[in-house]
Amino acid sequence: MSSELISFMKVILISMTSLLYCYFIAPKLPKGKFRLISFLPVFSLFLVLPLYVSSALLSSSFAFFITWLTTFKLVLFSFNLGPLAFDSKVSFTLFASIAFLPTRIKHNKTAKYVQNHDDLGNDPHPKLPLSLPAKVVIFAMLVMGKRHLEIMDPIANLYVNCATLYFYLDMTMSLSNVFVRSRFGVEVRQPFDEPYLATSLQNFWGRRWNRSVSETLHTAVYQPVRYEIGVPRWMAVVIVFVVSGLMHELLLYYIIRVIPTWEVTWFFVVHGLCVAVEIELKRALGKRWRIHSAVSRPLTIAFFVATVHWLFFPPLLRIKHFPSG
Structure with a gap:
């Protein structure tokens, strides 16, 4: 336990020192x-x-927050884009918070190109809002209920597992929003928009699920591939999903420390491919593309x-024990 705590502190120290370097070196270099x-x-x-920590929770957290999101944010920052590209100088504490936490703040440097709302799935939709305390209660009920229900209908078990994953991610990101908003007084955007x-x-991935990652991938991958390289729209969409799959595969490796089977990437x-086909069908059919929301x-x-x-x-289910170190 003490060695894991020391490793945790080392990772935090190295991360903060690295970000401090980026914070001070960036103004001295052209974008x-x-x-x-x-x-x-x-x-x-x-x-x-x-890799410096053995805990599955810590490894996955560092992999998601630092190896994935912070790296992509710094890549965008290199070109004066993304959530770290403020119009004026900001404090290092705010810079570090936005860099390390999955928080989306409202300012005008998020993209080089105007986003195509059709590509992002900007469909009108009703609201069924849940407050953060309500999500915490639901998450606790899901976890405790699953522990006590050893025999569960397989279909019900599928939905419970997915719901548990969603509420865990939503709670984690919402708490980071609460911290940034209360500490710095900046406007933040909700991480999820009722994906259920x-x-x-297209609507699920473009507008509802993990919008911090969606926005980052759209700016860092889709827009350069689509507009700088000039690949077809459908191919740019698939490339974004391939990049997301590879990052998830890397995240999974940090957790289980075994050779990838590439199932996550194929997911x-x-x-x-399905989103690309959907986008092209909507473009081709126009108003004839109408499916009732009840279906x-x-x-x-x-x-x-x-x-x-x-x-x-x-x-994940094939691994019964996480590595201890």
């Missing part, structure tokens, strides 16, 4: 490739930091749950 090159040593450190009400896969490839919502969630348990959960 673009020179600033990006100056950040490469930091990216290398962030890649190995999760999604009317399509995102399947969804990327589209349950179909969307059922497809998501089925593919999660087909490709996403099995690598």
Whole structure:
């Protein structure tokens, strides 16, 4: 326990020192490739930091917050884009909080190009809001209920597992929002937008599920590939999902420390292809593309749950014991 605590403190110290370097070196370099090159040593450190801790929870947290999100935010910051690109100088504490936490703040440097709302799935939808305390209660009920129900209908078990994952992520990100908003007084955006009400896969991934990651990938991957390289829209969408799949595969490796089976990557490839097809069909059919929400919502969630348990959960379920170090 003491060695794990020491490792945890070392990771925090290295992370903060690395970010301090980025904070002070960035204003001295022009935006673009020179600033990006100056950040490469930091990216290398962030890649190995999760390996310094053996706890599955700590490894996954460092991998998601630092190796993935912070790295992508710094890549965007190299070109004066993304959540770290403020119009004026900000304190290091705010800079570090936005860099390390999955918090989306409201300011005008999030993208180089105007976002295509059709590509993001900006469909009108009703609201069924849940407060943070309500989500905490539901999460606790799901965890305790699953522990006491050894025999559960397989279909019900699928939905319970997915709901537990959603409420855990939503709570974690909402708490980071609470901290940043109360500590710095900045406006923040909600991390999720009721994904259980999604009317399509495009709507689910583009507007409802983990919008911090969605926005980051859209700015860091989709826009350069689509507008700088000039690949077709459908291919840019698939590339975004492939990148997301590889990052999830890396995150999974930090947790279980075994050779990847690539099932997680294929999960995102399947969804990327489906979203690309959906976008192109909507463009081709226009107003003729009409599916009532009473049909589209349950179909969307059922497809998501089925593919999660087909490709996403099995690598975790096959591991009965996490490595101890």
